[in-house]
Amino acid sequence: MKHFLQKLGKSMLIPIAALPAAGLLLRLSAEDMLNIPLFQASGVILNNMDILIAIGIAMGLAKTKDKGIPALTGYLAISVLNEGLGILNQDLDMSVFGGVIAGLMAAYIYNQFQHTRLPSMFAFFGGEKFPITMIILVMIPIAGLFSVVWPYAQAGIDAFSQMLVGMGAFGIFVFGFFNRFLLPFGLHHVMNTYVYFGLGRFETASGQAITGEITRFLNGDPHAGYFLGGFFITMMFGIPAIALAISRAARTKKKETKALMSSGAATSFITGITEPIEFTFLFTSPLLYVLHSVYTGLAGMTLYLLGIRHGFSWGAGVIDYVLNLNLSDRGLLVIPVGLAFFILYYATFYFIITKRNVPVVGREQGAASLQENGGGTAEKHSKYQTIAADILQHIGGKENVMSCENCMTRLRLRLADNSLADEAKLKRAGAHGVIKIGRHDIQIVVGPDAANVKRELQTLIERESY
Structure with missing residues (x-):
């Protein structure tokens, strides 16, 4: 459960990456500022957070390196869900909760059916493309189910909202x-x-x-x-x-x-x-x-x-x-x-x-601070390469890494054995903090450069695999 909640939280960060540009353009182009109506189109990002969240969760929880098909599966899931709810009850609006449900279902369907084999005449629709078909078939009855269940859930959520605001x-x-x-x-x-x-x-x-x-x-x-x-x-x-x-x-x-x-x-x-x-x-x-x-x-x-x-x-x-x-x-x-x-x-x-x-x-x-370690052990290496190399060394090497991802400020790793990660050495290598969760998950806080460090770390892992 801890691992799942960690991945869910990280997945929800994926669509957040669109907010800076959308929010800034929306405000700068408003009537009380630069008054550029065309740029108000950026507001569509904020008005479709359910779609972005569904896609983000599907991508984040899908067990594959190529996130294209999971993203499409997430989009199809929320589209069918919203359309189904609209047909049965136009007053229903699941908002971001619809995105969460659709994203979770999309990830589950993808992980379950990505290796499905079909007869040769239908082979094109098999493999990782099969979840695209399955998600449509699955989300239709789910939309029907939530058309019945959601009014009660919505009443509970509204009560909670009113309580929080109240x-x-x-x-x-x-x-x-x-x-x-x-x-x-x-x-x-x-x-x-x-x-x-x-x-x-x-x-x-x-x-x-x-x-x-x-x-x-x-x-x-x-x-x-x-x-x-x-x-x-x-x-x-x-x-x-x-x-x-x-x-x-x-x-x-x-x-x-x-x-x-x-x-x-x-x-x-x-x-x-x-x-x-x-x-x-x-x-x-x-x-x-x-x-x-x-x-x-x-x-x-x-x-x-x-x-x-x-x-x-x-x-x-x-x-x-x-x-x-x-x-x-x-x-x-x-x-x-x-x-x-x-x-x-x-x-x-x-x-x-x-x-x-x-x-x-x-x-x-x-x-030691991040700046102290930024010069690297070899002048030809960049700061990020050096930090990534040190981190890989102090988490037990590439053989110990099961998956490697990041959010805005952290590396989120799943290790075969968390005990091989040396917290003291990781901090001396430039980490601001180290969080071990359970036996396998670890978060290494490196600051706003997390994406750059993760990219170099992934490169090192793949290079050493050959």
Whole structure:
């Protein structure tokens, strides 16, 4: 189950890759900005998240290197499901849940039937093409089933949504807390997907019904954004404050620590990617990470109580903050609130680090940073090649690797034997954090360069296989 939830969370990240371009173009081309109607076509991405999620899950869970057929299977699954529901009951809308169900079914059907052999006259439709036929046949009765079941499920989901929203400030605190608290396990994406793309309902001027905090906020819903605004406080002020506290508390390698913290703080401030900083203290001080989770929830609660509403399209960094300011309510007040949280973060983190002697970067002998290892063991090798080679060595070699994937900041590996992975050496090789899950799954946090490192790691594995 842990392995499945890890892969599901990773799979849901695949369609998220489309959000930065879609969100930025949608805002830049809006009437209150550049007013370029054609570029508003990018909004179709946000309005079809169920399709993207179905495709992403089908690709992520399919047991094959070539993801083309699984992607098509996922698209066919959600298309048949939506059309079937529309025929039987036009009032039904499964939203992102339909994408999850369709994606799971597509992946299952593909994995079960990709090696099916048919008689020679039908051989063209066999093999990995057979799931394309099977998914159509399977999704028709599933659509019929959900036309009966979903109204009850929808009532339950609506009740949960109303309860979460009805909890007001406390509900926002709970979401913000678990958004950070579940991050080390990679499970926050599962919760985020519902809140971002399934929570609430809003009807646009054209009569289109849309769901989700992000989608509703970008489409002008005056009640959307309260579950999003607090992340601007965390990403733009909280994480930089933590980085400053760690830098100021450093006793050794102060220049290297400052460089690493500055890079991580800038990444969080601009893009909203926080893991390079968070994983420097997550394992050395769970107390600090719980405190960080509490502050994230408290930030959202504070904005709600002050009537401040803001939102983002893909990340709560300064780019989204500026572009979406016109859609916010009292959005400028995020800055003074953020400065107050900056002081709170810095004071408490610096105090705990120094008084409890927390062995964060700069206070731990033998700790190396990503920059220190970036030069490589041979000048002809790139930084990513060197990091990948070191990681492969310290996880037991290519014979121990069963699968290799990545999300935005992590390598997600399935190993034959997790015990062969040396956490200390992996961190010295440049990893910000190492998470072992069960006997086979491991996540190695390397920061925003995860995709580059994964590509080099995959190349090394394939090269050594010949």
